[in-house]
Amino acid sequence: MPDHISGDKEFEDIPSIRNKALRINLNENIYGTFAEIGAGQETVRNFFRAGGASGTIAKTMSAYDKDFSDAIYGIEKDGRYVTESRLKKMLSHEINLIEERIIREKHPTKLFFAYANTVATIDFAKKYKGHGWIGIRYQIDPNEEYNEITLHVRFHENDAMLQQITLGILGVNLIYGAYYKYDTPKKLLRYLYDHIDKDKIEIDTINFSGPNFENVDNRLMSLQLIKNGMTDAVMFGPDGHNILPAKILYKKNILALRGSFRPVTKVNIDMYNKSYEMFLEENRVEKDRTEVIFEITLSNLRAEGEIDEEDFMDRARLLCSLGHTVMISNFQEYYKLVEYFSRYTKMRIGLAMGVNNLVDVFDEKYYRHLSGGILEAFGKLFFKDLKVYLYPMKDAKTGEFTTSENLKVHPRMKELYKFFKYNGKVVDIDNYNPDILNIFSREVLSKIESGEEGWEKMLPEGVSEIIKSKSLFSCNSKKTTV
Structure with missing residues (x-):
């Protein structure tokens, strides 16, 4: 055959x-x-x-x-x-x-x-x-x-x-x-x-x-469903078992964090913790009816060419080991992700993201395939009961912090951005840890792969031990500090 x-x-x-x-x-x-x-x-x-x-x-x-x-x-x-x-x-x-x-x-x-x-x-x-x-x-x-x-x-x-x-x-x-x-x-x-x-x-x-x-590994089978065009999104729990999305999302408040998680850094976990605290303070958001989803897009998995299944499994194993629910999706644009969540719930939806991600959201080039352009996309994105929790960015040269107040979007998008900003759809995560904003996943990964020292302190407590014990991200292929 x-x-x-x-x-x-x-x-x-x-x-x-x-x-x-x-x-x-x-x-x-x-x-x-x-x-x-x-x-x-x-x-x-x-x-x-x-x-x-x-x-x-x-x-x-x-x-x-x-x-x-x-x-x-x-x-x-x-x-x-x-x-x-x-x-x-x-x-x-x-x-x-x-x-x-x-x-x-x-x-x-x-x-x-x-x-x-x-x-x-x-x-x-x-x-x-x-x-x-x-x-x-x-x-x-x-x-x-x-x-x-x-x-x-x-x-x-x-x-x-x-x-x-x-x-x-x-x-x-x-x-x-x-x-x-x-x-x-x-x-x-x-x-x-x-x-x-x-x-x-x-x-x-x-x-x-x-x-x-x-x-x-059923998580790898989930990835095949996405790669083969059989579905747009799959989910699996901390135990590695594939989960029906409807079972997790139905009538729930949903907070989603999109990232490469290659590997999970202190920044990822700080964004998660602080946005989760803010999300639970929203009206009608109850902890026992709230799901937090760590989402990785297929485009992210393909960032360096064809999908490396071992690399995917390393990310999956690490997130699962930390007790998180993981979603792999084919949604490059955020509005498609929100549309997907809206199939299952009419309750509150939160998106936690960094400044660079929000700048991309306001980039018109991602919406040229829509007849209504960016306005159509934003109608789908912000029409629902949705709020963006924005994590700041630090300029390595000037030391300046970029937040929703001084974020720069394309001149044509300024008024649109102001509309959503001042209607409470974009809020800053203001109790972040400023000492960790110089940590980037790609630099951590480079240190792990090259066997350099010092990457452990850039990760949340216990994560480096998981990476070493499970030999994730080629950790033990070269000499690393134990």
């Missing part, structure tokens, strides 16, 4: 969906169940139509009625059905039934699987396009523990029937990839879009687990 993303170009040697299903059916060892809720039994339908399904399908079911579903899989604490928790309960229940009902001694070579999805398709008003959780728990070796692949999708088609067809194709691609591409997870990920245009469905979360995926 060629190494490509289907949808960009059709290749003759891509197996058809029927042929994929047939290959599974003709494998005498693959055997399991299908449990599909919410969009018809679209995946298993492909296996029935392909022929030879009796050797593959132990059972297929669809517990559409909520009471039946609760009786089979249990009641969710939040009362919802289209959730990751529901999917995992479905997979566990169905695998347990296979183990109970199929005698292993009689079928020593069988590779059991359970495929499940729980989905909500587009509503009649066509305001809510729908989403769903899809997964497979399966064996590659009958004597090993189960592997698992779970993913979350967002539908973009405007017709329920079309969404069902797309879901069925995706399901076949997942099962086929799980068995025949498990040794190359990055390719497995791309092949999920075989015979599906990328604008039909978005995969925004995926997690691999099990003995065959022990060396797979």
Whole structure:
């Protein structure tokens, strides 16, 4: 099978969906169940139509009625059905039934699987396009523990029937990839879009687990989703597990810090601490309903050419070790980031940024692709309940501090800047630490890579120890001070 993303170009040697299903059916060892809720039994339908399904399908079911579903899989604490928790309960229940009902001694070579999805398709008003959780728990070796692949999708088609067809194709691609591409997870990920245009469905979360995926870091799989154009943003928590963005952001106050974090310096953490304190003092901002997001853009990861995955993982490991939630996005412009957050919340949004970043926000060249130019972008950026927390900059030569009061923007932007400044949309972080404003990530990184001394004192307490112990940013490739 060629190494490509289907949808960009059709290749003759891509197996058809029927042929994929047939290959599974003709494998005498693959055997399991299908449990599909919410969009018809679209995946298993492909296996029935392909022929030879009796050797593959132990059972297929669809517990559409909520009471039946609760009786089979249990009641969710939040009362919802289209959730990751529901999917995992479905997979566990169905695998347990296979183990109970199929005698292993009689079928020593069988590779059991359970495929499940729980989905909500587009509503009649066509305001809510729908989403769903899809997964497979399966064996590659009958004597090993189960592997698992779970993913979350967002539908973009405007017709329920079309969404069902797309879901069925995706399901076949997942099962086929799980068995025949498990040794190359990055390719497995791309092949999920075989015979599906990328604008039909978005995969925004995926997690691999099990003995065959022990060396797979799910944060790196998240990065592949962005690189492959499967979604615009992914998130993962301090434990390194990929998180559904909606789960973190829904009805929350959000404070976002954009940076390279290569590595995290005292300046980054001072900006975080001080902006967070100010954000919590805003009206209607409660600590237990507030999320802080450390965001890295894809353009930042590509700053020096192609994305260095090891460099990305170093940043991810460090931020996770510090207990932060990380977001990787394809949003170069801030207004797109705010639009994204606004999908999930109508509560307050804060952006913490340095002076240079704000100057870029008021640069017209970033908005030439918009018919309404910078005014359209600013309408989207500041229309919401948003505030910018501005961290100052120190001139290395003159020692002068630049704040919102003396910041210089293009002459054409002066009045626009004043409008937002004096309407309270831009506020200074005034309790910053002036002694650290001469610290820059690029200089710290240069010292680490060249083995120079003294970089440790430029980082927050404990960070240098993490970098050394985990050998991040080529720390131990050359002699460094311990």
